[in-house]
Amino acid sequence: MGVKVFRSPARHGYAVEGSPFIPTRLACAASQYYGIAGSGTLLILEETELGIALVKSCEWSDGLFDVAWSETNENVLAAGGGDGSLQLWDSSSNHSAPLRVAREHTQEVYSVHWSQTRGENLLVSGSWDQTAKVWDPTLSKSLTTLKGHEGVIYSTVWSPHIPGCFASASGDGTLRVWDIKSAACRLAIPAHKSEILSCDWCKYDEHMVVTGAVDCSVCVWDLRNPRQPVCQPLVGHSYAIRRVKFSPFSRTVLASCSYDFSVRFWDYSSSQPLLETVEHHSEFVCGVDFSLHTPNQSSVLEGFRVP
């Protein structure tokens, strides 16, 4: 796999997501000083033959921790910030200010996701204030606020199959599945004995969810049978799992990235689940996303590298 590198001086990347419309386009949420203090930048990047070019960069007064592309407009993105705000950005405009800013969360917004289910055009945000909020695509006012977690929320992800349904991963050690119509938690799985930093849905099987936790393990869950994971926990990383993602191409393949500077690819149905370990990085690896357009490619975000 060829590695292309984009360096953003004085910024540390927190999340990367490929555009659903433009195969070569990436968005990266980045923060100053590892996101601990200072400001943030939303980077729109374009992959070219020669490397990765910067298309636009948008500054925010606090760190940015997650980014989500719109599913209906190729220029629109949403980002979650350390100041509890969500911003809507237009990558094609000349303005340096966002289209809209929503300030409802009272603590860091660590996760933002745009619904991919047809007919639905909604955003979900997860915050350290222990709530998740659902928004319409104009971010004018939240439609619902979902409470129940007893710890910070690190990740909120829409189900690609079930309308109005999203999963959340929390510092309280539970994976929760929510139904927004009833504004209630449908399922709470005590998936790990440590903080769960990431979760993702299987793109092929609507019942399967993966979690990655501080205990360095990756677990796959069948929501119909939530008492135990479907297989032995996937171990191998030596530090907390920062992000997990299911492959868009294969039912049982997923990727995990960790504070141990590596990215691992797994096939959980195999007796030897570890497929590959990628150790190009020299910083914490914070984000990973599979490219929908190019089967063998994934974008992995580390401190400030996007290969």
Added chain:
Amino acid sequence: MHRVKVISGHLSSYPPQGGNRKCNINHCRARAAVSGPEDVVVVHGRRTAIGKAKRGLFKVWSFKPHSNSVVCANVSLSPRCLLTLTNITVCLTLAGNVLQPGAGAVMARIAHFLSEFPETVPVYTVNRQCSSGLQALFNIAGAIKSGSIDLGLACGVESMSLQEMGNPGDLSPRLVDFEKARACVVPMGITSENVAERFGISREKQDAFAVSSHQKADRAQRSGRFEAEIVPVVTRVTDAEGTESTVTVLKDEGVRPSTTLEGLGKLRAAFRADGSTTAGNSSQVSDGAAALLLGRRSAVEALGLPVLGVLRASAVVGVPPDMMGIGPAYAIPAALEQAGLIVADIDVFEINEAFASQAVYCVEKLGLPLDRVNPNGGAIALGHPLGCTGARMAVTLLHELQRMGRRGYGVVSMCIGTGMGAAAVFEYPGP
């Protein structure tokens, strides 16, 4: 700090199955990061322009009937300009001075009254040679820290037109029997030769450093960088025919933008026949004054006054008297350690250029980035009015950090005749 706790929580708790962990969480030792009501802060700092001793615009005062008044006026002008708010009562004033008898103790009290300070405010003076102005600041800081005062004025003043170096007072004749004691009376220029020879600082390096000092000072002057810190002084000048006129002194007189390496190369060694230290690569003999208002942060905030800087460390160390110029190379690390900082954390170093030899030695020894050392020139171009310099450098440093427009750190340091070095670390908190 909440985010630090959350993230360090991800790293510290779990042993993996079969991995090896080398992660350690070390708490930051930088005390500089923590601010509190007991901090010693600088509210305000100003200085006069620095005049050339004996030939410059301040020398004329020596002909006036009140010949002490030039020094008095220098001290008095700086505090007066700081008193923009009439309801501030300073608890103590300290003036650093070297050449006046008794460090100018009576002079300072008189200057205090000329500046319309009430009799209830005490004054004293301090002499630690070239660091006296900074020592005055340290003493005020100490009084604040010990709780005996809330607000204090630290000044430095020197007229090298009126008083000359060269009378060290009554020294014991036994000094000849003790090497270190003997070394205390070695002329400063010889200590410079000693440093140049011992550490191999070539004449070319010294001259190049001197040229750079003039260029930086010239750039600073022309771009108006000193305007915010210089207080105009009105004085009367007598020309060769005896005609008197009034002038306002606004600019440091010593800066020579036409200085070149070739020009400096032609100068003869000033202190030793085969030496490398010349008048061109040494600090100038000058007149000047500077003052800073300091206070405990809680008292300063209660008065609604701004905070220009925070004193984060103060260090004075001893070094061999015959190589006194190496002082900053030892004082700066001591001050940085106290502040919990390293060289890379410091945005600006103000290092007194007593001689190019010692300044270059210290910069090289500590690996200081040259673009952060004396960015507005130093004593070679601006002059070194002995007791004033320490306070002057603190004023210039804080204004430079303020100009950078964001939180930053600076160091003031100088060598001290008879073998010492002093250094202070200041923090500019940001606009």
